[in-house]
Amino acid sequence: MHKFPFNTVLIANRGEIAARIIKTLRKLGLRSAIAYHEADALSPAVSMADLAIPISGRSPIASYLDIAQIIGAARKASAGALHPGYGLLSENAEFARAVIKAGITFIGPAPEIIDLMGDKIRARNFVQRNGFPVAPCAIEEDDPATFVSRATAVGVPLLVKPSGGGGGxxxxxxxxxxxxxAAIEQARSEARRYFGDSRLYVERYVELQRHIEVQVLGDAFGNLIHLFERECSVQRRFQKIIEETPSPALSPELRTRICEAAVGIARAAQYQNAGTVEFILSEDEFYFLEMNTRLQVEHPVTEMITGVDLIAEQVYAAAGRELALSQSDIASNGHAIELRLYAEAPERGYVPTTGNVLLLEYPDGVRIDSGIMQGQRITPAFDPMLAKIIVHAPTRAEAALKAHRAVRELVLLGCETNASLLARILADEAFLGGQFHTGYLEENPHLAAGNFATGLSAFLACAALLTGPVRASANAVPELHAALGSWRN
Amino acid sequence: MHHSFEIDGVDHRLWLSNSQQGYRLHLRDQVITPVAFTYHSESSGILTIAGESEPVRFAIEGELIHLHIRGRARILRYIDPLRTLAPANDGTRPLIARAPMPGVVVATTVSPGQSVSAGMALMTIESMKLETIIRSPQDGIVDRVHVKEGESFEHDAVLVTLSKEGR
Amino acid sequence: MQRIGSVADVNSQAFRRNDLHNRQLAAELKERQRAARFHRPERDFERLRRQNKLFVRERVEALLDPETPFLELSTLAANKAYDGEVPGAAQVVGIGIVAGREVIVHADDASVKSGAWYPLSVKKIVRALDIAIENRLPMVHLCDCAGGFLPLQAEFFADRYHAGRILRNQSILSKMGVPQVAIVMGHCTAAGAYVPALSEYNIMVEGTGAIFLGGPPVVKAATGEQVSAEDLGGALMHTSVSGTSDYFARSEMHAIAIARDVVARFHQPAKPWIDRVAPEPPAYSASELYGIIPKDARAQFDMREIIARLVDGSRFHEYQPRYGTSLVCGFAQLYGYQVGILANNGVLFSDSSLKGAHFIQLCDKNRTPLLFLQNVTGFMVGREYERGGITKDGAKLIMAVSGASVPKFTIVCNSSHGAGTYAMSGRAFDPRFVFSWPNSQISAMGADQAAGVLTHVKARQLARVDGRLSEQELAAIREPILEQYRERSSAYYATSELWDDGILDPVDTRTALAIALSASLNAPADTPQYGVFRL
Known part of the structure; x- marks a missing residue:
């Protein structure tokens, strides 16, 4: 007896998440197929998948955004379902519609929900209408002519945001x-390029805010549960770096309020499949930020403390099965932290780095969701996230210690990464005390800068000893003269 | 003439010499004796420095030495004096606009044959979610645009070459 | 081998008096050397900067391997000549390590008279090339010379050991298979043009380096042709058109990097003919030499006290300790190399001469280099000694010194006079290196005796006219003679004239000898062969 109405799932994604999806598909007894661009030919997901179908395009990223090619690949693989992962086409309603139209199950919510939540302004209005808190804002399309003056009226500090996008x-x-x-013009240009949609809105920016999000899960039978929150406040330029659960900022009472708000919003939207409701938290007030209608990068921390395989739940929900878990089945056990390993140099203003993965050794005893393999080339063509290190321990302090040890043990040579920044954060008092907010790294530039001199002589010694010409020039000097040193008469 | 390694754009002079106990490392402001490296495999070994042993993971890629010591990875570049002391600036080569960081070309605003003045925008690139404008380093004529819109490039890649007027 | 038991009393008044005196002499030496190396009018440094040139000392330091020794030779050449205006004879010469190879470096010092060659410059360069030939040392020339100093051309142009000898020696060195590298860092004109041309390898620095037989003014005068230095003989032309130069360098440092890479290609000769054991420092501190060398040059002292502060473990195997005691002979090790030492403990007699001649032959047959420590006023004179054949026995010693085929090294520790200078391997006997101590005196006769003789002669001439001279008149004649004689027998005069290879602070002697000894071993030792000993 087959559990699913499909037996092959096409993964319309790449990197660590594609590999992560394949692992669950295997567990569920499903075949995995992946559409990949040549630049990813040496990646783990491509070697793990049961079937790999090459796609091409103007650029690597364009290939992964080419709906017709992706659907063609799904057909070629005889895929009955498609998992979009995160990013790329995962929140593109038009794509979801095209997948469904092609007779393939889309593993995610209905296109209408994607549409609703994908339009930040509609989503915001929807949430407000349903009685949940949102931040003061001004929306351009309400009256483009007065946009600037209405934005001014919201007052500083404020945040200019594209209506059609996410991910910072x-x-x-x-x-x-x-x-x-000037900020409006720049944001508009970037919005047009990233999302093909130049509409903007401004929102009151909350200083010292924390980013709290709640994982929800719904099915076609109206069941809707939450799997607790995740705290994602350690960010650089709106890019999350470290996520954890439970949040050290929430009291049990506040946790209940925020999780119930998330469930309420999802229920109002008749949400099916996995989703995440994001909030801004300031002291004990929170505002709805946005809802992501897909799996999140940081989903593993939730999996660690709840024991739920979120991707399996996504597949079940998409297959039309009723959610096997009720809210009371979900318990939070211990503390989990996720570290994002990026190909970037925090010491030099987070410039993206590139290179060949010459040596890759992951630490033992922790979960690694990796998108890279030794021998792979890291190019600037994609998002710079390489892998995630996820630790789980009874307490936050133990988890932080374990994460610190793991990130120091991790060896990735050939491309600079943010590993030493992660190690510095995990040893920082503010982080260990749970006292941080989304401006934490900007307020503490020493964390990104690091201490250049630390251990420098060991590196120089090692490099000298490993460099042929340096050793050769030492060995060429006759013993007598080496012993005399820089003697002068 | 010392050996030199570059780390994050900074040159570090050093010299290794032989002593009875092994190698001596001479840095600008200190001498460390003895230093030694024992290979365990083609990518690992033990560094002995001033009586302490440190496990090391390493990878060598041309002049780049990638090292992981005490939980920290660093890239050191061996500076070959024969190469670095021969600067390319001999006035006869074309002028070049290089990529200040890896990224993707968003838009090209000039085409070959077009004359440009110093500071004029040549192309817009995108990196780290931010757009950066690549400007002409000098007056000249656009000789070639090396990277097309949508294409990615690495740090220091040649983006646009210019030629001097009348050449 | 037995350790020498020093009997020097470091707390005695004599020791402390000597110590103070000799430390002052050492300090004076260091100061004079520092001035000769670095004191230049600011305008000369300014000119170098304007010309985009490094100071010669920076060039040499960049050329050498870091953390290796450099034995600079004849630092104070010309210190008593040309009114002291040509420090170091405008040349830097020394033995150092380049890419692990022992080489001799010769560098023109363009901060002095634009590097022009004076007579003593030529003598210093010829000597450097002689050292290269005798020891088979590869040579690096750093050329930056404006040409010969014409007003003095008669003293450096035409004779056998004048400037032509530089080119001849370069050619001989090449014939012997010992390579040279030249870096052209300034103009190489006329004879100077051949220095890079005769080198196996040469490198030219763009912009500043030029090679031509006649510079632009000479060309203009000769043919009326107007041409720039760069066009006439610049780096680009010579490396791409004439083929006179091999490598084009964009800067001096680039040129030096190329030169180091060239030297790194040289074959490194083995030194198989001599044994070396693990070195050991002397048991006595070298700084005690200051208290042992007497303040009064005429005071006698035991050379074993010097040996004890030069050789490994202060161990000395003395040969014939009971015979010919005015010449101490024996074996010792210096930085692990065995040497045979001959050291004066008084005037040379027949027995000491015979002992010395025999010991030299023992060392030669045993392939043991010879070290002469001079403190000699000469051979004994007098009826009894002539009858005993002192001249015949002295001739045996001179024959042995001349014929020895192992390397010889000479240190003028104190006095060096008369035939003793010769018999103890003076400059004329081709020791590989001669060094002096700052207190030393070298002359045909001691100053007092010589002044006595000269005063006597002068007094006789004057007396023929005026009758007897008073004591005062005699003193008036004697003093200037003595003064000039002392001046001309001083270590500074000797080194100015390149009678030695430099003055050493006594405490540096052991290291300087080790470097010299190691350098000498690059040449194979010939089979021992002697002339006729008068028996």
Whole structure:
């Protein structure tokens, strides 16, 4: 007896998440197929998949965004379902519709929900209408002519955001109203490029805010549960770096309020499949930020503390099965932290780095969701996230210690990464005390800068000893003269 | 003439010499004796430095030495004096606009044959979610645009070459 | 081998008096050397900067391997000549390590008279090439010379050991298979043009380096042709058109990097003919030499006290300790190399001469290099000694010194006079290196005796006219003679004239000898062969 109405799932994604999806599909007894661009030919997901179908395009990223090619690949693989992962086409309603139209099950919510939540302004209005808190804002399309003056009226600090996007792309903080118009123009250009949609809105920016999100899970039978929150406040330029659960910022009472708000919002939207409701938290007030209608990068921390395989739940929900878990089945056990390993140099303003993965050794005793393999080339063509390290321990302090040890043990040579920044954060008092907010890294630039001199002589010694010409010039000197040193008469 | 290694854009002079106990490392402001490296495999070994042993993971890629010591990875570049002391600036080569960081070309605003003045925008690139404008380093004529819109490039890649007027 | 038991009393008044005196002499030496190396009018440094040139000392330091020794030779050449205006004879010469190879470096010092060659410059360069030939040392020339100093051309142009000898020696060195590298860092004109041309390898620095037989003014005068230095003989032309130069360098440092890479290609000769054991420092501190060398040059002292502060473990195997005691002979090790030492403990007699001649032959047959420590006023004179054949026995010693085929090294520790200078391997006997101590005196006769003789002669001439001279008149004649004689027998005069290879602070002697000894071993030792000993 087969559990699913499909037996092959096409993964319309790449990197660590594609590999992660394959692992669950295997567990569920499903075949995995992946559409891949040549630049990813040496990646783990391509070697793990049962079937790999090459796609091409103007650029690597364009290939993964080419709906017709992806659907063609799904057909070629005889895939009955498609998992979009996160990013790329995962929140593109048009794509979801095309998948469904092709007779393939889309592993995710209905296109209408994607549409609703994908349009940040509609989503915001929807949430407000249903009685949940949102931040003060000004929406351009309400009256484009007065947009700037309405934005000014919201007051600084404020955040300029694209209506059609997410993931921090195209967002700009304005603290001085004189720079508002320039920020609007830049955000517009980026929004048009990233999302093909230049509409903007501004929102009051909450200083010292924390980013709290709640994982929800729904099915076609109206069941809707939450799997607790995740705290994602350690960020650089709106990009999450470290996520954890439970959040050290929530009291049990506040946790209940925020999780119930998330469930309420999802229920109002008749949400099916896995989703995440994001909030801004300031002291004990929270505002709805947005809802992501897909799996999140940081989903593993939730899996660690709840024991739920979120991808399996996504597949079940998409297959039309009733959610086997009720809210009371979900318990939070211990503490989990996820570290994102990026190909970037925090010490040099987070510039993206590239290179060949010459040596890759992951630490033992922790979960690694990796998108890279030894021998692979890291190019600037994709998102710089390489892998995630996920630790689980009874307490937050133990989890932080374990994470610190793991990130120091991790060896990735050939491409600079943010590993030493992660190690510095995990040893920082503010982080260990749970006292941080989304401006934490900007307020503590020493964390990104690091201490250049630390251990420098060991590196120089090692490099000298490993470099042929350096050793050769030492060995060429006759013993007598080496013993005499730099003697002068 | 010392050996030199570059780390994050900074040159570090050093010299290794033989002593009865092994190698001596001479840095600008200190001498460390003895230093030694024992290979365990083609990518691992033990560094002995001033009486302490440190496990090391390493990878060598041309002049780049990638090292992981005490939980920290660093890339050191061996500076070959024969190469670095021969600067390319001999006035006869074309002028070049290089990529300040890896990224993707968003838009090209000039085409070959077009004359440009110093500071004029040549192309817009995108990196780290931010757009950066690549400007002409000098007056000249656009000789070639090396990277097309949508294409990615690495740090220091040649983006646009210019030629001097009348050449 | 037995350790020498020093009897020097470091707390005695004499020791402390000597110590103070000799430390002052050492300090004076260091100061004079420092001035000769670095004191230049600011305008000369300014000119170098304007010309985009490094100071010669920076060039040499960049050329050498870091953390290796450099034995600089004849630092104070010309210190008593040309009114002291040509420090070091405008040349830097020394033995150092380049890419692990022992080489001799010769560098023109363009901060002095634009590097022009004076007579003593030529003598210093010829000597450097002689050292290269005798020891088979590869040579690096750093050329930056404006040409010969014409007003003095008669003293450096035409004779056998004048400037032509530089080119001849370069050619001989090449014939012997010992390579040279030249870096052209300035103009190489006329004879100077041949220095890079005769080197196996040469490198030219763009912009500053030029090679031509006649510079632009000479060309203009000769043919009326107007041409720039760069066009006439610049780096680009010579490396791409004439083939006179091999490598084009964009800067001096680039050129030096190329030169180091060239030297790294040289074959490194083995030194198989001599044994070496693990070195050991002397049991006595070298700084005690200051208290042992007497303040008064005429005071006698035991050379074993010197040997004890030069050789490994202060161990000395003395040969014939009971015979010919005015010449101490024996074996010792210096930085692990065995040497045979001949050291004066007084005037040379027949027995000491015979002992010395015999010991030299023992060392030669045993392939043991010879070290002469001079403190000699000469051979004994007098009826009894002539009858005993002192001249015949002295001739045996001179024959042995001349004929020895192992390397010889000479240190003028104190006095060096008369035939003793010769018999103890003076400059004329081709020791590989001669070094002096700052207190030393070298002359045909001791200053007092010589002044006595000269005063006597002068007094006789004057007396023929005026009758007897008073004591005062005699003193008036004697003093200037003595003064000039002392001046001309001083270590500074000797080194100015390149009678030695430099003055050493006594405490540096052991290291300097080790470097010299190691350098000498690059040449194979010939089979021992002697002339006729008068028996």
């Amino acid at each position: 792309k195209g967002m700009r903080i304005v603290r001085d109203l004189n720079t508002l118009e």
